[in-house]
Amino acid sequence: MKHLTLPAVLMLLLISCSKSDSIESSPPDQWIVVGNDRGLRNEFIDMANLIDVEESNLRVRSSVIPNMELNYPIRDSLVIGSEEEQWRLSRRGRDTLVLFDSVKNNHYYLERLRVVNLDSSWMDYATQKVFLDNGGFMDVSFLFEEKGDQDQGCYMTRATRFIGNQRIWYDQADGFWRAEDRFNQPILSYTLGGSRDVTILIDSIKAGEGLYGRRIDNNNMNGIRRGKLLRESENRSSENPEELLSHLDFSKTKVTLMADSLKNRHTRFTNSGSLPKNIISLAEHDLEGFWLLLDEAGFAIKVGEKNIRQGSFSFHPRANYILLDGGCLNVHYLPYEVLKDGLVVNLPITLIRPGLEPRGIAKGKMFTGVAYFMTELEIEIPFMEGKR
16 A cells, blocks of 8 residues: 655645646545444544645544544654554545554545535435435434424434334434535434434435435444445325324324244343333233223323323324434334224233343352343324214
């Protein structure tokens, strides 16, 4: 690999612009970290960090944290991170730079951002549609909510897949989304939990189709997806769903536990006895007396006469979801469908599994924790006779 001196690096950043554009009219090149040889995390140069070079300085900015910026000097084509950490800068083609970490024997790969100018309305595009992830083995839907006067907004994501005839629900970490226009290329990013960030560099947005570009996941060090990333889904919001409530016979509610075969029960164990927060916990014997009530006063989830949870709710204006109060969390979005004979609602739950123990417990030791798995209830509420 040919190593570049500092003047050569700066020349590379100039000649990578289109020949038809003048240097004055073209913004300085920017680069994004897309992977490395060994899949290592690094505090300085992590996945989805944005990098630019100016004179003898290399600047690193986060694609998801607006005010995060680090600067490192460049000396004789070496980027000086510290006395122990230095990276040699080199090139692989017009659109790729490489930083070599000799201490860890690892190459970090950087791709050049395209210069993409979208209409300013793109910043609101995410909140006008419902999207499906255009790839992977699961069906993943996204519903981005309005940000208001905040710099980030909440979003709902729902992931399911079929194993045989069973639809398996996968709990997803909650997070926030952002739209960025401070770089050469527009960026849509979203977080999953506290440590996973997904960055989408937008190449184009096609009405009626979706969003095209490059997708980088900072938890997948050697993976980058290209092409159509988010596919527009049909907005299935029912007309006047509130009017349906008075036509439903809640006394005849039928409940089905989804993914109830032992093979597909991904059992988890907690030694402390604490269960996931913000999600309803039930035992299997609770299902016989389970019922859901929706009316003008709010919602109530009961087992027999025992009140499990109650509060206010609303119907989402863009998609078929019932929103429970308690904040913008995935488990508060209940997908529903209006059928000819009634309403079907899916409710995420934690199902407690008494009597199960994790493998590998030492002889003579007693497991005092709780076994559980996370799944959904399919709740069918029929219409009253003569009401539909």
